[in-house]
Amino acid sequence: MGKTPAAIIGSGNIGTDLLEKMRRRSTVLDPAVLVGIDKDSDGLRRAQSHGIRTTHRGIEGLFDDEAFADIGVVFDATSAKAHLHHAKLLQARGKKVVDLTPAAVGPYVVPVANLDEGLGHDNVNMVTCGGQATIPIVKAMSDIGTVHYAEIVASIASRSAGPGTRANIDEFTVTTARGLEQVGGAKKGKAIIVLNPAEPPLIMRDTVYGLVESDDEAALTASIRAMVERVQGYVPGYRLKQDPVYERVEQRFDDGRVVAGTKVSVFLEVEGAGDYLPPYAGNLDIMTSAALKMGEEIAIAQGSQA
Amino acid sequence: MTAGRKIIVNDATLRDGMHALAHQYTVEQMVAIAQKLDEAKVDIIEVSHGDGLNGNSFNYGFSAHTEEEYLRAVGAALSHSKLGALLLPGIGTTADIARAKELGVHTIRIATHCTEADVAKQHIEFAREAGLDTVGFLMMSHMISTADLVAQAKLMESYGAETVYVVDSAGALLMDDTRERIDAFKQALGCAVGFHNHNNLGLGVANTVIAIQAGADRVDGSVAGMGAGAGNCALEVLIAVLDRMGIETGIGLYPLIDCADQLVRPMQKRPVQTDGNALMLGYAGVYSSFLLHTERAAQRYGVDPRDILVELGQRRMVGGQEDMIVDVALSLSKP
Numbered sequence: 001m002g003k004t005p006a007a008i009i010g011s012g013n014i015g016t017d018l019l020e021k022m023r024r025r026s027t028v029l030d031p032a033v034l035v036g037i038d039k040d041s042d043g044l045r046r047a048q049s050h051g052i053r054t055t056h057r058g059i060e061g062l063f064d065d066e067a068f069a070d071i072g073v074v075f076d077a078t079s080a081k082a083h084l085h086h087a088k089l090l091q092a093r094g095k096k097v098v099d100l101t102p103a104a105v106g107p108y109v110v111p112v113a114n115l116d117e118g119l120g121h122d123n124v125n126m127v128t129c130g131g132q133a134t135i136p137i138v139k140a141m142s143d144i145g146t147v148h149y150a151e152i153v154a155s156i157a158s159r160s161a162g163p164g165t166r167a168n169i170d171e172f173t174v175t176t177a178r179g180l181e182q183v184g185g186a187k188k189g190k191a192i193i194v195l196n197p198a199e200p201p202l203i204m205r206d207t208v209y210g211l212v213e214s215d216d217e218a219a220l221t222a223s224i225r226a227m228v229e230r231v232q233g234y235v236p237g238y239r240l241k242q243d244p245v246y247e248r249v250e251q252r253f254d255d256g257r258v259v260a261g262t263k264v265s266v267f268l269e270v271e272g273a274g275d276y277l278p279p280y281a282g283n284l285d286i287m288t289s290a291a292l293k294m295g296e297e298i299a300i301a302q303g304s305q306a
Numbered sequence: 307m308t309a310g311r312k313i314i315v316n317d318a319t320l321r322d323g324m325h326a327l328a329h330q331y332t333v334e335q336m337v338a339i340a341q342k343l344d345e346a347k348v349d350i351i352e353v354s355h356g357d358g359l360n361g362n363s364f365n366y367g368f369s370a371h372t373e374e375e376y377l378r379a380v381g382a383a384l385s386h387s388k389l390g391a392l393l394l395p396g397i398g399t400t401a402d403i404a405r406a407k408e409l410g411v412h413t414i415r416i417a418t419h420c421t422e423a424d425v426a427k428q429h430i431e432f433a434r435e436a437g438l439d440t441v442g443f444l445m446m447s448h449m450i451s452t453a454d455l456v457a458q459a460k461l462m463e464s465y466g467a468e469t470v471y472v473v474d475s476a477g478a479l480l481m482d483d484t485r486e487r488i489d490a491f492k493q494a495l496g497c498a499v500g501f502h503n504h505n506n507l508g509l510g511v512a513n514t515v516i517a518i519q520a521g522a523d524r525v526d527g528s529v530a531g532m533g534a535g536a537g538n539c540a541l542e543v544l545i546a547v548l549d550r551m552g553i554e555t556g557i558g559l560y561p562l563i564d565c566a567d568q569l570v571r572p573m574q575k576r577p578v579q580t581d582g583n584a585l586m587l588g589y590a591g592v593y594s595s596f597l598l599h600t601e602r603a604a605q606r607y608g609v610d611p612r613d614i615l616v617e618l619g620q621r622r623m624v625g626g627q628e629d630m631i632v633d634v635a636l637s638l639s640k641p
Contacts, residue, residue: 151364153629158421169425170399190363193396197421198622207629209364242636254362254372263364267633 003030004299005070007062009086010077011036011043011054013162014100017276018075018288019047024275028296032071035062046276059086063093072302073295076101077288079164080171087123096302097123098295100287102171108179111293112230113139118294119301128172129283130154130191130206131179132290133238137208137266138184140227145214148259149251150186152176152208155194157201160281169193186210188253204270204282205241211261217246220264228268234293235286237271237279313548313555314524316350316413317343317541318502319570320380321392322526322533324356325595326578329369333379335573339529340380342565344387346558348541350413352390353380356534356595357626358417359391359406360398365628366595374409381410388412392443395425396626400432407436416462417443417473419624420450423458427465434466441500441524442467445625448478448591452486456494469498469524474513475625477506477535477588484513488520500524503539505531506588508580510539515547530566532574535594536584542566576601583611590619599628603635613638 006022006029008015015034022031034047039056047054055061062068074090075098076083083103090097099105106123109115113135118124126132134152141147154176165172173191180189196202214220221244231238245265252258272278272285279285320336336353343351353376355361355369362368369376381389390413391406403414414433416426426442433440442462447455459470472479472487479487484501491499501517503510503526514525527544531537542562548555576598583601587594592615600618604611617634 153365153627155627155630161425166422166424166427168428169395170401170428173396173399192363192365192626194624194626195396195419195422195425196622196624196627197419202621205630205633207365207633211364242633245632245636251368253368265364265629265632267629267636 003028004072004303005030005032005067006073006075006295007033007035007068007071008075008077009035009059009062011038011041012077013277014284014288015077016043016046017284018077018291019043019052020275021273021288021292023050026292026296028299029073029292032067033062033065035059059089071095072299073098075291075295091122096298098291098298099123099125100291102128102175104175108183109294110135110183111234111290111297112136112227113183115297119297124294126287126291126294127179127183128176129287130172130193131176132286133204133206133268133270133283134208135179135184136227136231137224137268138180138186138210140223141210141212141220141264142185144216144219144223145212147184147186147210147212148261149188149211149253150180150184150208151190151192152180152206153192153194154283155196155202155205156283157204157280158195158197159201160277160283161195201278201280203280206268206270208266208268210264211249211251211259212264213261215248215262220244224266234289235270237273237282238286239269239271241267241269313518313553314349315541315555315557316352316390316524316526317348317528318352318526318538319343319528319532321352321354322356322538323528324369325534325598326532326537326574326576328598329356329367331370333371333375336376337379337383339565339569340383342561342569343529344384346561347386347556349387350390351380351384351387352392352415353377354392358394358398359402377406377409377411390415392417393429394418394626395429400429403429403433403436407438411438413439413441415441415443417445420444420447420455420458423461426462430462430465430467440466440468442470443473443502444471445473445475446593447472447474447487448476448483452490455487456490459491459495463495463497467497469500470495471500471502472517474503475593476591477504477510477594478591479503479513481509481513481516484516485520488517488522492521498523500526502526504533504588504594505536505538505540505580506584506594510537511543511547514539514544518553529562530570531578532570533578533594535587535597536580537578583615586612586615590615592619593623593625596628596631599631603631607635607639609635609638
């Protein structure tokens with residue numbers, strides 16, 4: 001079976017990294033068209049140099065392209081606002097969409113947590129970079145016991161935080177927290193993001209805290225380690241930096257709830273593959289890697305239906 | 307430089323001081339302190355989790371009471387002073403600013419690491435729109451050059467900040483560093499200029515006086531220094547020094563001294579002073595609120611706290627990365 005043609009909308013950092021990843025690594029998807037709005041962008045030039053079709057006329061340019069009819073999966077790496085517009089047009093044309101913007105038209109998906117749920121929808125959303133890095137760990141805890149509260153701290157290199165993230169950092173914390181709940185299974189989620197300007201840039205770090213109703217440390221550790229391995233399937237630079245740390249705590253929350261359980265602390269590092277963006281930008285890499293994985297699964301599911 | 311100018315004093319005892327108590331003030335303690343500050347006619351009293359609104363977390367610690375309980379109780383106790391709050395983008399959101407305003411907050415300070423002013427754009431704009439006295443707060447100001455710091459301050463001013471602060475979060479600025487930064491802010495900015503610091507190198511009051519001499523319009527202090535690390539500029543000492551210098555603040559000295567001696571010092575579980583570990587914060591240029599977290603991790607994992615602090619400094623960790631303290635301690639504890 002040949003590869004399924006895919007289109008990528010957005011020729012910025014994320015779109016271009018996704019293009020490179022797909023071109024070099026995917027055995028399922030083939031980057032057929034890259035869509036931009038700036039014909040001088042590095043992404044479009046790069047695609048052309050690899051003989052990949054491009055348009056700088058935005059989504060209309062994609063619809064006019066002769067390759068469009070055969071496109072199986074469309075990735076949107078533009079902005080939330082643009083995606084709201086694109087989503088309607090793509091749905092009308094019956095295309096499957098993987099949304100890397102914060103628009104959240106479709107449900108949140110994390111490939112190792114709720115792949116099957118995602119396959120049931122025409123439009124799926126990739127949450128946030130911090131969500132892709134941490135939700136799998138919360139899910140691993142949820143698989144062992146009720147997670148009453150999950151909190152994550154994502155530290156990313158300043159250079160890897162683009163203008164979109166910077167202009168609306170609230171969107172990151174709110175969306176990630178919701179993802180911890182809806183996909184990770186936590187009853188309450190909280191997300192914190194820290195930008196660190198150190199030079200040379202620091203590799204992305206994520207710390208996940210869970211308040212879990214289980215004192216089976218061995219089962220929790222095994223579940224977390226197995227989950228890390230599964231994420232490594234599409235992000236090889238995803239690593240546990242320390243053994244999980246366990247503490248028995250009784251925590252009172254602002255809503256008056258008092259919860260006794262095990263506080264689990266998990267220290268992660270996410271190093272990118274360096275396909276287009278530098279390896280320290282693990283936050284961007286895990287986003288494009290997870291999106292690619294999701295797109296591949298969608299294409300495989302489509303193929304098996306056909 | 308200082309004649310005819312009213313210096314605005316922003317007290318941080320009930321916000322930065324939260325760090326010193328691991329965020330465990332009772333509401334009654336806060337109200338008692340606030341009443342004394344109000345009696346002394348301090349201009350602004352900041353009340354928040356040490357890490358700002360919505361700071362309650364495993365990473366930074368959960369406060370003994372909710373934000374709403376603290377803000378309501380202190381707000382009700384004030385007749386002269388205005389109520390303030392702090393917010394760090396990435397921890398709190400504009401929704402927290404809106405809630406704070408409903409609870410009577412008059413002054414909101416939006417704090418970012420000194421190189422990341424642009425993440426505060428949405429919050430500064432939101433706060434101005436809401437009619438709050440809006441302040442930009444550039445933390446860890448010792449980490450970059452004065453020219454770079456000015457560029458970040460100009461961003462905050464362009465978003466609508468009415469005051470921009472040089473914040474010496476690590477208590478690492480020397481005296482000339484302080485003068486140079488405030489001088490440069492005064493020359494480059496049209497808005498007011500503020501200064502907040504920590505006493506880790508024993509320069510809390512001295513650097514604040516230098517900032518005022520260099521033209522700072524607004525300065526911070528905490529009663530008995532009650533703040534992270536070796537504490538902030540001790541407010542009662544600052545007021546005494548300014549009185550002796552003939553700089554009018556309109557703030558009463560005795561209520562502050564009473565507050566320091568009778569209320570704040572007896573509450574301190576760990577003395578807030580320039581002792582070895584606190585000194586190391588200033589020496590290594592590490593965020594002051596790392597102190598108690600570091601001492602806890604050092605004890606738990608059997609590591610020298612000074613080694614943790616030096617390693618955090620070498621890794622160039624910034625405010626908010628408290629999670630990395632345990633990570634460093636675990637790494638150092640491995641044979």
